[in-house]
Amino acid sequence: MTKTVSMADALFVKLEARIRSGELPPGARLPTQKEIAEEERVSRTVVREAVARLEAQGMAVARQGSGVFVSDEARYQAFQITRQDMGELAEVIRLLEVRLSVEAEMAAFAAARRTLTDISAMRGALRDMASVAEDPVASAAADARFHAAIARATQNETFVRLIDFLGVRLVPPRNLYLRDQPAEAQRAYVEKVRAEHEAIVDAIVRMNPVGARDAARHHMQESLSRHTELNEAANISRES
Structure with a gap:
């Protein structure tokens, strides 16, 4: 449980950084859970938790049948403290x-x-x-x-x-x-x-x-x- 939570935390920070840097701009579609899981070598459970946290903080929005997208409001979330x-x-x-x-x-x-x-x-x-x-x-x-x-x-x-x-x-x-x-x-x-x-x-x-x-x-x-x-x-x- 603890290991899963810490891995989800790490993945959240990584996805958040990609959004804040502009690599994933507002309106961009996030990779699928399968793609993220394979790229980061984590389980889909970890991916789901990290993406759910992005959604909870208003940085991403799920569109049924289309996927998860970077929210338009993400650009206004200027305050940030990165792991770096x-x-x-x-x-x-x-x-x-x-x-x-x-x-x-x-x-x-x-x-x-x-x-x-x-x-x-x-x-x-x-x-x-x-x-x-x-x-x-x-x-x-x-x-x-x-x-x-x-x-x-x-x-x-x-x-x-x-x-x-x-x-x-x-x-x-x-x-x-x-x-x-x-x-x-x-x-x-x-x-x-x-x-x-x-x-x-x-x-x-x-x-x-x-x-x-x-x-x-x-x-x-x-x-x-x-x-x-x-x-x-x-x-x-x-x-x-």
Whole structure:
């Protein structure tokens, strides 16, 4: 399940990039599911999930009997953060700065409005993260699902759409921060992030908006600090 989700995420990002770059312009017909599956060497289930996400975000529209086409509105979706962007520390830091304020308030709203179903989704995502901790790609996908569950708990569709748009790009690539680090450092990082996530869930469960806001802000601030320090070290290295 997790592997399928992460493969669908990767395919979505690739198709999205082709649309945004103009390779697939508004009105263009997407290749068939069979063609995409063969070209990308993935299952049709993966293709269906990726294309469904394009449709959900208004980037593609299905026409019965004709196929799936790039929507005319796709040209107006100027804001984008690509997987390539997320390979650059400066872009990761800019996104984390935005998330610092957005996710703090999102957690507060979630604490005030969450349902038992929302709590179950958050805890399920945390269990998934723990079970695939050794796999950075699968772990990032589970991490993204955790934040998506918090967005849904706000009962505010705009939060849901924003977090869904960011998808796996919501989570900075672990190897960007932990490159060349020993296994012990990677395990310590995973445990620290787990504890930060648990603190957010605990406050949301207790319907404590102030505590949820503080826990989410702390989580984002920690990530921002880690990547800012890494960026500063990289700049010093380049200058020396």
